[in-house]
Amino acid sequence: MSLFSRLRPHVNSRTPRVTAGGGGRLSAGSGSSHRQQRAGSASSSSSPPKGPDTSLFVPVSVRTDLSADGSVGAELAQPLQKGQSPLLMPPVGRAQSCCCVFLEYCHVTVAFFVSVLTLVCVCDSDKLLKLFNRFYTRKEMQKLAADQGLDARLFHQAFVSFRKFALEVSTLPADLHIILSDICCGAGHIDDIYPYFMRHAKQIFPMLECMDDLRKISDLRCRCYQYTSNWIKLSVIFHAGPTNSGKTYHAIQRYLAAKSGVYCGPLKLLAHEIFEKTNDAGVPCDLVTGEERAIMDTEGRAASHVACTIEMCSVAVIDEIQMIRDPARGWAWTRALLGLCAEEIHVCGEPAAIDFIRELMYTTGEEVEVNTYQRLTPFSVLDQALESLDKLRPGDCIVCFSKNDIYSISRQIEISGQECAVIYGSLPPGTKLSQAKKFNDPDDPCKILVATDAIGMGLNLSIKRIIFNSLVKPNVNEKGEKRMETISTSQALQIAGRAGRFSSKFSEGEVTTMYRDDVPILKEILSQPVDPIETAGLHPTAEQIEMFAYHLPDATLSNLVDIFVSLSQVDGLYFVCNIDDFKFLADMIQHIPLNLRSRYVFCTAPINKKQTFVCTSFLKFARQFSRDEPLTFDWVCRHVSWPLAQPKDIKNLIHLEAVHDVLDLYLWLSYRFMDMFPDTKLVREIQQELDDIIQQGVRSITRLIRATNQSITNPLQTQNSKPGQTSDNSNKTADRNSPTHPRAKRGPSGDNTLASRLVREGLLTPGLLQQLQREWSKQELINQYALDTEHHDSNNKGKKK
Numbered sequence: 001m002s003l004f005s006r007l008r009p010h011v012n013s014r015t016p017r018v019t020a021g022g023g024g025r026l027s028a029g030s031g032s033s034h035r036q037q038r039a040g041s042a043s044s045s046s047s048p049p050k051g052p053d054t055s056l057f058v059p060v061s062v063r064t065d066l067s068a069d070g071s072v073g074a075e076l077a078q079p080l081q082k083g084q085s086p087l088l089m090p091p092v093g094r095a096q097s098c099c100c101v102f103l104e105y106c107h108v109t110v111a112f113f114v115s116v117l118t119l120v121c122v123c124d125s126d127k128l129l130k131l132f133n134r135f136y137t138r139k140e141m142q143k144l145a146a147d148q149g150l151d152a153r154l155f156h157q158a159f160v161s162f163r164k165f166a167l168e169v170s171t172l173p174a175d176l177h178i179i180l181s182d183i184c185c186g187a188g189h190i191d192d193i194y195p196y197f198m199r200h201a202k203q204i205f206p207m208l209e210c211m212d213d214l215r216k217i218s219d220l221r222c223r224c225y226q227y228t229s230n231w232i233k234l235s236v237i238f239h240a241g242p243t244n245s246g247k248t249y250h251a252i253q254r255y256l257a258a259k260s261g262v263y264c265g266p267l268k269l270l271a272h273e274i275f276e277k278t279n280d281a282g283v284p285c286d287l288v289t290g291e292e293r294a295i296m297d298t299e300g301r302a303a304s305h306v307a308c309t310i311e312m313c314s315v316a317v318i319d320e321i322q323m324i325r326d327p328a329r330g331w332a333w334t335r336a337l338l339g340l341c342a343e344e345i346h347v348c349g350e351p352a353a354i355d356f357i358r359e360l361m362y363t364t365g366e367e368v369e370v371n372t373y374q375r376l377t378p379f380s381v382l383d384q385a386l387e388s389l390d391k392l393r394p395g396d397c398i399v400c401f402s403k404n405d406i407y408s409i410s411r412q413i414e415i416s417g418q419e420c421a422v423i424y425g426s427l428p429p430g431t432k433l434s435q436a437k438k439f440n441d442p443d444d445p446c447k448i449l450v451a452t453d454a455i456g457m458g459l460n461l462s463i464k465r466i467i468f469n470s471l472v473k474p475n476v477n478e479k480g481e482k483r484m485e486t487i488s489t490s491q492a493l494q495i496a497g498r499a500g501r502f503s504s505k506f507s508e509g510e511v512t513t514m515y516r517d518d519v520p521i522l523k524e525i526l527s528q529p530v531d532p533i534e535t536a537g538l539h540p541t542a543e544q545i546e547m548f549a550y551h552l553p554d555a556t557l558s559n560l561v562d563i564f565v566s567l568s569q570v571d572g573l574y575f576v577c578n579i580d581d582f583k584f585l586a587d588m589i590q591h592i593p594l595n596l597r598s599r600y601v602f603c604t605a606p607i608n609k610k611q612t613f614v615c616t617s618f619l620k621f622a623r624q625f626s627r628d629e630p631l632t633f634d635w636v637c638r639h640v641s642w643p644l645a646q647p648k649d650i651k652n653l654i655h656l657e658a659v660h661d662v663l664d665l666y667l668w669l670s671y672r673f674m675d676m677f678p679d680t681k682l683v684r685e686i687q688q689e690l691d692d693i694i695q696q697g698v699r700s701i702t703r704l705i706r707a708t709n710q711s712i713t714n715p716l717q718t719q720n721s722k723p724g725q726t727s728d729n730s731n732k733t734a735d736r737n738s739p740t741h742p743r744a745k746r747g748p749s750g751d752n753t754l755a756s757r758l759v760r761e762g763l764l765t766p767g768l769l770q771q772l773q774r775e776w777s778k779q780e781l782i783n784q785y786a787l788d789t790e791h792h793d794s795n796n797k798g799k800k801k
Helices: 002-013 028-043 072-077 091-105 111-117 125-137 139-147 152-168 174-184 190-204 211-217 247-257 268-280 321-325 330-339 351-362 403-415 429-440 489-496 516-527 542-551 557-567 580-588 596-603 612-626 633-640 650-670 680-699 701-707 727-732 754-760 766-800
Strands: 017-019 025-027 235-240 261-265 285-288 305-309 344-349 368-372 379-381 396-399 420-423 448-451 465-468 472-476 482-486 509-513 536-538 574-576
Touching: 125 139, 125 152, 125 174, 125 190, 139 152, 139 190, 152 190, 174 190, 211 542, 211 557, 235 247, 235 351, 247 261, 247 268, 247 344, 261 268, 268 285, 268 305, 268 429, 321 330, 321 344, 321 351, 321 536, 330 351, 330 536, 351 368, 379 516, 403 420, 403 448, 403 701, 420 429, 429 448, 429 680, 465 489, 489 516, 509 516, 542 557, 542 596, 557 580, 557 596, 580 596, 580 612, 596 612, 612 633, 612 650, 633 650, 633 680, 650 680, 650 701, 680 701
Parallel strands: 235 344, 235 368, 261 305, 285 305, 379 509, 396 448, 396 465, 420 448, 465 509, 536 574
Antiparallel strands: 017 025, 472 482
16 A cells, blocks of 8 residues: 555556647647647747747756655566666556555465466667657657757757666656556557656756746846836936037036036046046045045045946936947946936937937936037048158157057157157056156156057047057957957047047147058048947846846856846847856856855956956955955955065066956955955055056056067067168068058958968967967977987997998
8 A cells, every 4th residue: 555655646647648749649738738838829929039049058967876756666567677678567567566565465365366467578778778769759759849948959968868867767767667668568659758758858957947937037128117116207418429529528517516416437537537526626526436435524424426437326427328338338327327316317428329318218208408519629630641650749649459569669669769658458547647647747758648549538638649550459249259350430539539639738639540551441430420329238137147046056157147148038229238257257266155146246346357367366365255264454465475566577567467456356345245355445555555666667668678578569570570670670660560550451462471360360469479489499499409319320320330
């Protein structure tokens, strides 16, 4: 009776079989559910749900050494001795076994039943394998599985796992044991395996059971309703105009006159600038960025005005609104625009964003007032290129798109006897401001600026002429792919607009290029209209990822985010931002035991994944955090080897910049985990000292370049220069073999060697190329020495003979 009670759930679950569409069989319960699903999908065919990217589904391992049924199946149908022709008993045999058990309790002889009812069916492992393979090839089963969310990829993975489970498990579940017995002995149909196959598939792919819930969680349509739970009637004013048109100025004037307000900008430099200007105007203002908090009130009370970076904002003035379409950061502008609660919102940006912002705010029922501004000072594109650094004049700014070009041109300018300032993205904000002040100071001998496109926003510079050293820069598209592309019209206007700043001594600006071939290209780029903005970025929140983790507890954070993006649905106004950086950090700390919320916060940290030292520090921070050990000031000093000396070469300078980023990371985390990162004040103090050290290093950057012993001017110069040619000649005229020169990428006249192509495509840096050349030369010497030695030995042997 105990045996029957254990078997009852499996007997009840075995429903009558019905014929499938293709003549096969399946359980009636399963068939009805599939018909209902198909009917439901047909009714909603007008808007079918987005199909998931099943390549992201990672199967969960199923243990083969445990069975909840114990040996019930073996007791009813004899053990399956895989590989040794097991005995599988038919239904009559199972009746015999049940009778034997029952009659044994009644002390009644069973010899008669054994002699009459015994029927043996032989089914070896080869027969079982053929049985499973027949099931796999049936189109009807594949179609039914597809209705349950198993596409061809998942069906194959589930089948391989199911077959392995059935052949290797120590004790099969009783119902599956009996079904296989029936089929092998001709008392069942091969389609009867389907319910048990699907049960196994949902065990290894748990997301199949909750796909509808996952789709609802990741549905990002009508995202505005997530931000506006407490709507108030507000006024949206769009200040549209090009660079240097005064659009931000007018918005800030309204911001200063208001009782309270918040300025939101894309850069710490912009937040610092508004913070200082607001306090200078007599309006108390606090500063809030990811890594810094500055409270003006001595007693710690919040001021009525706040200047912050976009990721930290909630209300007031939103600057550079065109960045709402940025593939990586656009979500922050979307959250700011739709999530704020203010009586008045001032939005500043390019005119190309006007129509989109109107359409976006229409979904929330708000009207947009547009104020259009014209440029305060004109700029013109010159017909002649610079072509030689000897033609540089005070107020010139050479714009490069790689740090190597910055170093090269700075060195050449220093050799010519002029002094230059240097600004690029990875410099600390204090160093950038120091270099900008040096360039703007009329009493300072530094009159030339060499910079990257970091000058496009955040710095006020007295520039007369912008000179594009190249029109090609590396870009990352929405798929996260990095490519060398010609700069867009928006980027070109943003940079060119820095020429002829209003209220500076240069009333008109000029724009040109370093090479004559680039001039017509630049004119064509600037003559084209700016591409209109059509979509706004979105990003999964921590709450959404936590809900995903509830349904998929065994999935990694990186896999959760991938599945979220795969299932997410957005309307025509939005796109899901690129999450490669998030996934990179998630994979890096996956092995560290952290709760999901802390792991998510760590993975949103703004770090440069190209910096090895920064990534290593991030990993150590997470490991220390997981041990519940506070990251003290002494611990940080030991980690970064503080105090640090003045940089002796470019390599030292780059390391100091990385250390500054590590301290930024500490400060960023300290405002999210105050107990675990307690020494914010002390870390900020040494960061300021480090900023001063970096500033001194940048002031003498040409000395550092000389100390590196690298010829960065032309990475292929050692193999392309003619005998007797000196480097002074190449310093006076721009190097046409530069990897950023357009002719190097266009036309047959450029250098087409493999090395030059790798450098142009950004796959190999000039420094690495020179290191490879040195290693190749060293290896050639070793090989030549080996050949000479071998030849010498053979000659000696010949002489002895």
